[in-house]
Amino acid sequence: MTTRTVCHPVDWQDAPLLDTQTLADDLARHFHYTLGRDKVGESQHYLYQALALTIRDRLVARMRQTREENANKRSVAYLSLEFLIGRSLNNAILNLEMEKEVKAALANYCAELERVGEAEHDAGLGNGGLGRLAACFLDSCAAMALPVTGYGIRYEYGMFNQRIENGYQIEQPDHWLHEGHPWELPAPDKTVRVKFFGHVDVHKDPSGRLHRVWVDTHDVFAVPYDVPVPGCGNDVVNTLRLWKSEATDEFDLSEFNAGGYAEAVAKKNLAEQISMVLYPNDSSENGKELRLRQQYFLCSASLQDRINRWITINGEDFTEFADYHVFQLNDTHPSIAVAELMRLLVDEHELSWDTAWEITTKTMAYTNHTLLPEALERWSVALFQRLLPRLMEIIYEINARFLVEVAKKWPGCSDKQRALSLIEEGDYPQVRMAYLAIVGSYSVNGVAALHSQLLREQLFKDFYDLWPEKFNNKTNGVTPRRWLAHCNPKLAALINSKIGDHWVKDFSEISQLRRYYDDQALLKDWAQVKYENKQKLCELVEKQCGVKFDPQMMFDVQVKRIHEYKRQLLNILHVIHLYRRICDGDTEGMVPRCVLIGGKAAPGYDMAKQIIKLICNVAHTINDDPKAQPWLRVAFLPNYNVTAMETICPAADLSEQISTAGKEASGTGNMKFMMNGALTIGTLDGANVEMLEALGGEHFFVFGAQVDEVDAIRANYDAMNIINNDSNLSAVIALLESGHFNLCEPGIFNPIVNVLKSNSDPWLTCYDFASYCKAQEQVAIAYQDKNQWTQMSVLNTAASGPFSSDRTIAQYSQEIWQLQHTMNSQGE
Numbered sequence: 001m002t003t004r005t006v007c008h009p010v011d012w013q014d015a016p017l018l019d020t021q022t023l024a025d026d027l028a029r030h031f032h033y034t035l036g037r038d039k040v041g042e043s044q045h046y047l048y049q050a051l052a053l054t055i056r057d058r059l060v061a062r063m064r065q066t067r068e069e070n071a072n073k074r075s076v077a078y079l080s081l082e083f084l085i086g087r088s089l090n091n092a093i094l095n096l097e098m099e100k101e102v103k104a105a106l107a108n109y110c111a112e113l114e115r116v117g118e119a120e121h122d123a124g125l126g127n128g129g130l131g132r133l134a135a136c137f138l139d140s141c142a143a144m145a146l147p148v149t150g151y152g153i154r155y156e157y158g159m160f161n162q163r164i165e166n167g168y169q170i171e172q173p174d175h176w177l178h179e180g181h182p183w184e185l186p187a188p189d190k191t192v193r194v195k196f197f198g199h200v201d202v203h204k205d206p207s208g209r210l211h212r213v214w215v216d217t218h219d220v221f222a223v224p225y226d227v228p229v230p231g232c233g234n235d236v237v238n239t240l241r242l243w244k245s246e247a248t249d250e251f252d253l254s255e256f257n258a259g260g261y262a263e264a265v266a267k268k269n270l271a272e273q274i275s276m277v278l279y280p281n282d283s284s285e286n287g288k289e290l291r292l293r294q295q296y297f298l299c300s301a302s303l304q305d306r307i308n309r310w311i312t313i314n315g316e317d318f319t320e321f322a323d324y325h326v327f328q329l330n331d332t333h334p335s336i337a338v339a340e341l342m343r344l345l346v347d348e349h350e351l352s353w354d355t356a357w358e359i360t361t362k363t364m365a366y367t368n369h370t371l372l373p374e375a376l377e378r379w380s381v382a383l384f385q386r387l388l389p390r391l392m393e394i395i396y397e398i399n400a401r402f403l404v405e406v407a408k409k410w411p412g413c414s415d416k417q418r419a420l421s422l423i424e425e426g427d428y429p430q431v432r433m434a435y436l437a438i439v440g441s442y443s444v445n446g447v448a449a450l451h452s453q454l455l456r457e458q459l460f461k462d463f464y465d466l467w468p469e470k471f472n473n474k475t476n477g478v479t480p481r482r483w484l485a486h487c488n489p490k491l492a493a494l495i496n497s498k499i500g501d502h503w504v505k506d507f508s509e510i511s512q513l514r515r516y517y518d519d520q521a522l523l524k525d526w527a528q529v530k531y532e533n534k535q536k537l538c539e540l541v542e543k544q545c546g547v548k549f550d551p552q553m554m555f556d557v558q559v560k561r562i563h564e565y566k567r568q569l570l571n572i573l574h575v576i577h578l579y580r581r582i583c584d585g586d587t588e589g590m591v592p593r594c595v596l597i598g599g600k601a602a603p604g605y606d607m608a609k610q611i612i613k614l615i616c617n618v619a620h621t622i623n624d625d626p627k628a629q630p631w632l633r634v635a636f637l638p639n640y641n642v643t644a645m646e647t648i649c650p651a652a653d654l655s656e657q658i659s660t661a662g663k664e665a666s667g668t669g670n671m672k673f674m675m676n677g678a679l680t681i682g683t684l685d686g687a688n689v690e691m692l693e694a695l696g697g698e699h700f701f702v703f704g705a706q707v708d709e710v711d712a713i714r715a716n717y718d719a720m721n722i723i724n725n726d727s728n729l730s731a732v733i734a735l736l737e738s739g740h741f742n743l744c745e746p747g748i749f750n751p752i753v754n755v756l757k758s759n760s761d762p763w764l765t766c767y768d769f770a771s772y773c774k775a776q777e778q779v780a781i782a783y784q785d786k787n788q789w790t791q792m793s794v795l796n797t798a799a800s801g802p803f804s805s806d807r808t809i810a811q812y813s814q815e816i817w818q819l820q821h822t823m824n825s826q827g828e
């Protein structure tokens with residue numbers, strides 16, 4: 001391969017230095033000249049902006065260097081509709097290892113880094129687990145110097161801001177770009193065109209070959225904005241490329257010509273709508289056309305970007321394309337990439353179908369993140385036909401060829417044909433996106449051992465029978481940089497004082513902490529750090545909820561999206577149970593606790609919103625009751641997001657991971673809490689199973705029905721029988737039904753009570769109530785022995801090594817991506 005000669009006016013080595021003086025000069029220059037400020041006023045906003053620009057300069061130079069180093073390497077494009085990044089400033093400072101210098105430079109302005117950092121808005125370009133996982137993965141890839149580029153959408157509005165009014169969730173738009181986003185770098189020269197609508201014509205070329213051409217399309221531009229992703233202490237800066245949609249100038253030429261100037265300009269909005277807003281659903285598809293447009297927009301733009309880069313270096317020779325590319329699909333949301341890569345290769349680059357299919361199935365890899373049937377994406381054939389007519393043809397062709405394989409494996413079995421077809425038959429035929437992803441990929445992975453097993457044995461069983469070699473597991477992880485080193489600096493310092501700081505880069509070293517499990521001095525300091533972290537969370541809770549938490553009490557925390565399967569309801573039933581016991585004077589064995597619950601409900605998910613209302617009302621009643629004060633306080637924290645978690649997980653004593661077995665694919669919040677020394681109360685679901693294994697059963701409060709039991713339980717489920725035979729549960733339900741928590745709004749909780757009493761409650765809340773209460777009693781007993789609790793806390797952190805996303809990414813890299821190839825032997 002020929003390497004391009006690139007002319008650098010400035011060598012990257014001349015890039016801005018990291019020393020205090022250069023940093024201070026640059027900070028002043030950005031503050032006074034880039035932003036035109038002269039004094040630091042009330043708000044730290046401009047100082048934040050100037051600092052961000054100063055740091056960005058240092059990242060940009062390294063980003064360019066990393067790109068050049070990677071130009072000839074096999075690389076990964078991580079395609080995701082979501083990247084839940086949160087704040088970037090402190091993360092960049094930590095990874096560039098320049099905290100001391102930054103603090104010194106800020107001293108000139110009498111400013112503290114912590115305060116300045118608070119001016120940054122979260123980049124909330126994701127819903128929850130899947131989006132945050134993508135952000136942790138990018139951090140790990142950069143830390144491990146792997147050539148991985150994130151591709152996503154630059155949503156103008158990220159995840160909505162949640163306010164609580166009278167216990168009800170109110171959604172407010174999050175215009176996070178309002179004050180500018182100093183971390184991004186537009187790259188308009190890399191703009192590509194994405195087609196929509198139109199129809200397919202057939203043309204014969206002079207040699208008689210037929211070509212299908214997609215014509216009369218409405219095109220939009222995809223303009224890239226690059227966000228630097230710094231690796232920890234290694235000078236690597238990877239790229240997160242986010243696409244913004246813009247109208248093409250010819251967008252409505254006919255209207256211009258007809259004199260409709262204003263109307264034509266107004267229609268630009270249609271194109272710009274595509275990257276306007278993130279869909280806030282995290283568990284049920286809603287079939288909206290705009291969402292499909294977003295998915296195709298991301299996939300087409302990103303694939304074109306990779307192909308353009310290839311062509312600049314190799315010309316139109318695709319022989320080795322598959323050796324140098326992997327497209328990792330973050331759930332089915334970008335699975336249209338399978339058909340789009342076929343279209344680009346066959347239609348635009350004139351490869352044969354078979355060659356293109358070989359390339360596609362050697363480069364696509366699919367990660368599944370959910371077993372919930374309602375979350376499995378299906379798009380109506382009619383919509384596909386209208387919006388992406390050429391893609392629909394390609395999907396039919398893929399399906400026809402795939403069904404031949406199915407027929408070979410199961411001769412004469414039309415049931416299998418129907419069951420496995422990419423097209424679901426019926427009055428309104430649908431495209432099954434997960435099946436498209438599986439058929440088009442060489443790797444299919446789940447995100448925890450149990451989840452991967454359920455994919456093989458249940459959800460994708462037939463596909464597993466067909467292609468067992470495609471299936472594998474990659475248990476999730478979280479980055480120890482953000483989720484321990486940055487968010488819990490006091491604990492990090494304490495750990496450093498015992499085992500050094502190498503764990504930040506090699507988290508398996510955290511296990512050395514186990515040696516100090518009996519070290520009384522360490523235990524004392526450990527408890528003190530937890531106490532101070534709890535004080536900080538108390539301030540947040542008081543400010544946000546007006547509820548006073550007491551750092552002497554146990555902090556029992558459940559933060560995550562609100563969903564019936566995650567069973568915040570079970571948590572609040574237990575809270576009501578404790579409240580009843582307090583009212584009855586039955587406090588023996590009880591431990592004073594502060595219960596914190598937070599999370600957003602999808603705007604259209606009524607039951608989830610009612611659960612929030614119930615939590616708020618129960619909290620209000622309990623916090624208002626002087627009897628309860630010494631024992632129990634409850635708060636619902638509004639607008640839970642990445643930044644809030646950075647204060648919450650270092651302060652938690654107990655982490656609630658209580659989903660119905662078989663429903664939570666993995667969970668990642670569970671891992672953040674564990675790293676920060678919280679103990680877990682949880683079901684044997686998702687990655688909890690592996691956490692328990694790593695930890696040993698004595699240090700994990702496990703309860704509830706197990707996966708291999710739930711089907712049988714559901715089959716004979718008799719909720720009323722369970723309630724009637726459990727005096728605690730019947731008392732809780734009676735209190736709920738009495739209207740005690742909703743005196744002014746009678747009847748509002750009836751739908752919740754009805755689900756609990758229903759024999760078709762899929763979440764088995766009543767079934768697990770008794771064992772949950774028992775496990776909570778064990779928690780209370782354990783917490784009373786403070787020293788022993790602290791020992792268990794240390795052991796939790798010490799056992800959290802496997803749950804670093806560095807471990808996860810090392811496995812993706814070795815087992816799926818096989819990133820070792822370098823293009824040096826290519827045909828120069």
Ligand code: 26W
Nearest residue numbers: 129130282283284285369375665666667668
């Ligand atoms: C189409 C609507 C929609 C949107 C998002 C359906 C499903 C999703 C995601 C797959 C939901 C999600 O975030 N799943 C979570 O992924 C995490 C990372 O793997 C896991 O830890 C969580 O268990 C899983 O719920």
